[in-house]
Amino acid sequence: MDDPMKLAATYQRFYFALLAVLLVLGCLAYYLTIRYVLIHQVDNDLRIEQQEIQDFVRLHDSLPAPSRYRDQRLEWAPRPGYRERRHFVDDDDDRSIQFSIQVKGEDYAVTISKSLEETEDLLWIILWVTAGSIGVLLVGLFLGNRLLLRRIWQPFYQTLDYLHRFSLSGPRNGGTGTSNIDEFALLGRSVEDMTAKMQRDYMALQQFTDHAAHEMQTPLAVIKGKLDLMMQEPGSGPRQLEQMQQLLQSVNRLSRLNQSLLLLTRIENRQFIEKEPVALEPLLAEKQDWIREHRLEVTMDMEPGMANIHPFLAESLVNNLVGNAVRHNIPGGKVLVTLRPGLLSIRNTGRAEPLDPARLFQRFQKQHPSEGAGLGLAIVKEIADISGMEVRYGYEAGTHTFTVTF
């Protein structure tokens, strides 16, 4: 687990972005509402003031002297023909009410102003307190969520970790997370059931492979033995003997095919993953005579080189590559083996056309009729893959080259 909060972080990011947008919008609406309510309050006060002025004029038939008291200001001026029942004016910091009044038959314009400074102050205090509370709420939510998510998702990550370490052939170590959350508990149980079933199936498959091989080898052994025995019968004529030999060849071919398939299955089942340094030089050197016996010219240019590979696979790799170079050769042809540290190349004369590299390493892909089953190069590829090697094919003027780098 390099980053245990990935999923939670994604969730948190979205959740808190949404929350922030909503809270900003909410704050704005809150601000406007409070402001509206407060202004309305001021307007009410101003209306009461207007009432008082009108009462004063009715009683004394004169206007009170212009005054400035605390945050409130009264001003008036004669303005003939001015008629206004009530009119609110919004200045920078003030809220004013303007109205007309008749004193001794003359028209006056009266303005009562109230400073909004105090209201604004109040508004800001309310806003700051609110914003502060929201901030605290957000941080609290964030931390709480984080803690909760981590705790809730713990079994999930444990299950992930279990799956990550799971190997078909290896032992099952650790367990999935136990949880009192239904979904996670179910996930954990399902994963455990599934992996157990996979291992059971895998074991069954391996047993099947083993049994299939054994069952196939026994009849092959019987046929082979009977043919060897039949050859000893005194009455057999040359024709029968020749046919027995041909039968033997076919049985051997079938038996080799069986072994190749088995080997492929076992490589795939990772039965040869233990690697050790193997000297390829002697393995190759002992093939020299065999190549010469097939009337081919062989040159081996070798520097001692070790490859990190299962010893059995090393042998199989060399056998298949050398066998391939001999089988697909031309009469009187050549085989050139080059071994360098980290590189093995086997070059052989052959048909004057390159092979299709896309099909080369596939099973049962015989591009030209030959005695093989078409599994040799598939085995070479599997061995290279499982041993961390790379195998390449090249063609140049009637010479086919297979290069293995390790």
Place this chain on the structure above:
Amino acid sequence: MKLLIVEDEPGLLDSMTAYLSLEDYTCESAMTYAEALEKIDLYAYDCILLDIMLPGGDGLALLRELKTNRKTEGVLIISAKNKLEDKITGLQMGADDYLAKPFHLPELGARVAAIIRRKQFGGNNLLEYQEIQVDTQGRTVKVSGTPVTLTKKEYALLVYLLSNRNKVISKSALAEHLWGDNMDMVDNYDFIYTHVKNLRKKLLDAGAGDYLQSVYGVGYKWTTP
């Protein structure tokens, strides 16, 4: 010479018994773990041929039984191919040799002969045919007392043929013996002919009789004409 063949497949048991009886071996057989155990307890054998995949018990358990009772029989383990573990375990437990199925009967004959030679003559043994004398310990060949120099393959061929005298040996069996079945992938047996030709020439030149006969279309036979 008395052999016990422990093999559960009747067809194979039959062939093995028939082939080995052509040599002067007395062959007894057992098809189950219990039967084999009983025979091993009651009788003494020169060599036991043991298939380690047996019904009713592991062949390796039988081998353990033999070794703990300090029996001196030679043991040839037979098992399915590609069972590298069986081979290693078997040899570690004291078996003398290992043969993978499916095998050629002449190969079986040669292996049994080699085990018996080693057991009987205390490791210093001679394989003789008329005037030909092979010291399998020192890997030397003499014809009427005169040493003959053979290549590794010629020597292997000679020992193989001498262990399977009067038998028709197929080219397939010879190829498998000389190169192992891994390399028997090219069905071209010309190379056997070369080795046979050279061996015969060397023996004839040293004054031996012409015992190596070719059997048309099949292979070769070592016999007195």
